[in-house]
Amino acid sequence: MLPRTLRLTCARTALPRTTTKSVFTIAVRKYTSPAGVPPVELKKTPLHDLHVAAGAKMVPFAGYSMPVTYADQGLAESHKHVRTKAGLFDVSHMVQHRFTGPAALPFLQSLTPSDLSKLLPNTSTLSCFLHPVTGGIVDDLMITLHGPEDFYVVSNAACAEKDLAYISENLSSFPRRSEVEHTVLDGQGLIALQGPESMLILNEFLLHCLGDTASCPDLKKFLFGQTMFVDSPYGKLHVARGGYTGEDGFEISIPKEHTVAVTKELLEIGKGDRVKLAGLGARDTLRLEAGMCLYGHDLDDSTTPIEAGLKWLVGKDRVAEGGFHGHETISRQYADWKQVPRRRVGFTIEKGAPAREGAEIVDPATGEVLGKITSGCPSPTLGTNIAMGYIKSGFHKAGTEVAVKVRGKTRQATVAKMPFVKANYWKGE
Structure with missing residues (x-):
């Protein structure tokens, strides 16, 4: 055709x-x-x-x-x-x-x-x-x-x-x-x-x-x-x-x-x-x-x-x-x-139910809502929960400890660099 x-x-x-x-x-x-x-x-x-x-x-x-x-x-x-x-x-x-x-x-x-x-x-x-x-x-x-x-x-x-x-x-x-x-x-x-x-x-x-x-x-x-x-x-x-x-x-x-x-x-x-x-x-x-x-x-x-x-x-x-x-x-x-009021970043999240799209990201010290998760899953490669989402600027640096609300419970999370798994693109021998 x-x-x-x-x-x-x-x-x-x-x-x-x-x-x-x-x-x-x-x-x-x-x-x-x-x-x-x-x-x-x-x-x-x-x-x-x-x-x-x-x-x-x-x-x-x-x-x-x-x-x-x-x-x-x-x-x-x-x-x-x-x-x-x-x-x-x-x-x-x-x-x-x-x-x-x-x-x-x-x-x-x-x-x-x-x-x-x-x-x-x-x-x-x-x-x-x-x-x-x-x-x-x-x-x-x-x-x-x-x-x-x-x-x-x-x-x-x-x-x-x-x-x-x-x-x-x-x-x-x-x-x-x-x-x-x-x-x-x-x-x-x-x-x-x-x-x-x-x-x-x-x-x-x-x-x-x-x-x-x-x-x-x-x-x-x-x-x-x-x-x-x-x-x-x-x-x-x-x-x-x-x-x-x-x-x-x-x-x-x-x-x-x-x-x-x-x-x-x-x-x-x-x-x-x-x-x-x-x-x-x-x-x-x-x-x-x-x-x-x-x-x-x-x-x-x-x-x-x-x-x-x-x-x-x-x-x-x-x-x-x-x-x-x-x-x-x-x-x-x-x-x-x-x-830039917010940044897309990665997160690693403690074991248990993964943080899915829509989960709130909060400041563990004050409870202030900092952003939301946009994608999340258990990583088959890493064996841990990963996610990405948007967080208030100032909290976006890798290693920052935050929390996410999953099924009504507050869970520990850490801002992480992406990609979570190293890319293997072919750029020559």
């Missing part, structure tokens, strides 16, 4: 101001409709039937039916398998975009704080769409430069409707709107191969596809943050080195009609316990150990990149030049930490 090109019109759409939340943290959240309202029919990824055949527990997530765990392994087992071998995640629910044309760069730079002009061809950066007034995060994104007038963007499925309205709203008022074309790649599947065995497994897959070593890219020279296209029997594959687990890995965009075949081929290569399907449960615990945010929980429209600990994605030259949404607020916070 060919990509569906959206030639966005100039009709204005009201910019949504509400936070879109996904339905899963660690335990599956209930996905229900109001009384008397029929449930929404869930969308299916190209791999839906494969998940069902593998004994997956399917749950509603961002409007899709998605696997949370599989019959052959529990959440902790799946998590540890990714840390030690490799896991294969279906992320086809994510929204893939292309922004092309002579004004694609200035348009994206008007919406984001990143200096995209400094991206090298076939490299990626984390970035975010920003609220035009507050500088709050409308959605977090991966942006890849393919060419001077060609950007590939991956955004969150839970924010799909909001993001499309946001893009349309801003493109309609952009002075060079006729020089930007926005395409939603709804003809593409997307999978993530993650874990220390992922490079060897992908290398075997490419050898099988391309037939000889000379035709295969040298994955040892293909570094974290880089992308490439591979012409294969399964069509043109877009391979990005990175992921959402803190481990080495790859995200592979595949023509929809070949997504099942590519996934089965990778599973066949990794059979015998090298690679296993992994679901939302392991994806969430892995990303939390890696200190990564989940939109709608750790990030939302009221949170600036500086508050969220993402100052590094704000370009220094962009701050000086301005011209992007929310630049006054973000530039003020960038220059002076006193302008």
